Amino acid sequence: MTDLISVEEYLEKILGTVRPLNHFPQPLLESLGLPACEDVHSSISLPVFDNSAMDGYAVCHADVAAATADSPVHLPVVGEIGAGQATLLAMSPGTAVKIMTGAPVPQGCDAIVPYEWTDRGVANVVVSQAPSLGQHIRPAGQDVQVGDLIVEDGSLLGPRQIGLLAAVGRDRISTRPRPRVVVISTGSELREPGTPLAHDSIYDANSYLLAAAARRAGAIVYRVGIVRDDATTFRDALADQLVRADLVITSGGVSEGDYDIVKESLRELGTVWFGGVAMQPGKPQGFGLVGEDETPIFTLPGNPVSSYVSFQVFVLPAIRRMMGLLPYSRPFSRGLLTHAISSPPGRRQFLRAAYDVDAGRAVAAVTPVGGAGSHLIGDLAESNCLVVVPEDVTSIAAGEQVQVLRLDEEF
Missing domain, CATH: 2.170.190.11 (Molybdopterin biosynthesis moea protein, domain 3.)
Structure with a gap:
């Protein structure tokens, strides 16, 4: 276990490397869901006249x-x-x-x-x-007066704030842009959905899973076609994509196998860290900077559950930091476990579960979904939260309180 770093240590490394994108004036609708990067004072009164x-x-x-x-x-x-x-x-x-x-x-x-x-x-x-x-x-000025502070630096721009800015004549506001995220899946066994499968092939779910998660996080997403297990092909594909990327996510090719070409290709650069994180699923991780513009890259595990959990724990905070959104990480909620669970010592486990809010209960019920296998994407789809089991806890009884990350909640 000594070669594993903690979840906190790895996340701190990521957030210390990723920087917020530079802000600039953007059209109002492009700024929806982003934090303002300026104070806005009204130049007119509302109503403008009686x-x-x-x-x-x-x-x-x-x-x-x-x-x-x-x-x-x-x-x-x-x-x-x-x-x-x-x-x-x-x-x-x-x-x-x-x-x-x-x-x-x-x-x-x-x-x-x-x-x-x-x-x-x-x-x-x-x-x-x-x-x-x-x-x-x-009466004129009943709602807003000339000089009133109507949007504060750092405040989140929702539909109501956008409407107010338009009402006082602003067509732009300074915000950080949505990061451009490139998603690459690697693996010679992968096939595009909608095409025939061979006896030894599988459909590429990861790139869709990660691209959808990044888009939900607020990013502009470019999903790249499948890259086969060839180091030169991967390096060429990455080089082609860096021109339009603020952040790159790959999945697969980061373990210890003979065909783990992502690790093989990027390790030579000396700017990408590869190692193990004390978590389950998602132990093999990679993160660093690539290209002339030092673009952040996440190399996530190939199993879909590992990849998705890694996104939620590490990539999502990085995307939010680039946009200037606080908090970076999902806040914890609490719930009562309906069934006993076990967890390996020394690893923080992220267990798929269903979070059920019932008006008749003071605390939501949390029901584990499926097994612990990192390939069980069907169970992942049925889940709406992750139970977070600390490294020093090996079992939790039914009826005990647990910490959860609610996956579908805006924050």
Whole structure:
């Protein structure tokens, strides 16, 4: 066990190497889900001008203050103002102006009478209910004032923040870009889904699994075709992809076999570390920098469960660091184990399980799914969490609390 490094040590090495990408102004929709890299102060007020909250009539309040159903007020209608069609800028006492929702209130108006309180007259209007002073007028600056801080540096840009930025006239905001992630699967036995299988071949699930996970993490993903077990072919494929990569993920070829060409090819560079991490699954790992631009590369194990767990524990935090998203790693949740489990000593085990939230329970139930085999992708698909068993724990009884990583939760 002495040759294995801990999960924390390896993750610290990764996060100490990977750097946040440089920020620059991006179109609003491109910044969705990313943290702002600047404070944004509004250059305008919202509303920009006093405007009507109702379809109705702009009036002088004093003219209609006494209006009732039994004693209505009659006023001449001297004009009409639609949203974006404001040609009438002022009105006189003793008159009414038809006005639509959102249209600017003319000077001299201090109340809006909704259509429902009138006979909807065209040349003359009969007002049968009085508004209060200022009623149904949205005053300028009621929502946002010039100079207000509307987005703070570091805050996450969601749909509501994007809408607010657009409302004050911003079409761009400074954020770090989504990292461009290249995913490469290696293995002469691999075949593309949708093509025939030979007696000794399997479909390439890993590249789809990892590409989908990276995309869900917010990255721009390029899934590369299968690379056979040949060192020259792998080096050529990697060199071709580095031009468009901020980060590279490979799967397979990192153990101790005769055809583990990823380790063979990259070890010569002297910039990629290969070794064992005290975890199950996912013991064989590789990480380092390649190419002139020192692009980070993760070389993950070939078994799909090992590859996916490695992504969640190591690659996901790196992608989030590149985007400036905090926290880097998934937070732990807690649950009650429904069945007893065992774990090898000295290894942190990540066990597939189903996390079941029930309103009748104070703590969610956590049910192990399938066996411990790192090839069991069917069990992985049925899981929605990973039970994290510490290195010094070899068994946990049913009914005990466990730490879990909830795989489908946004954070």
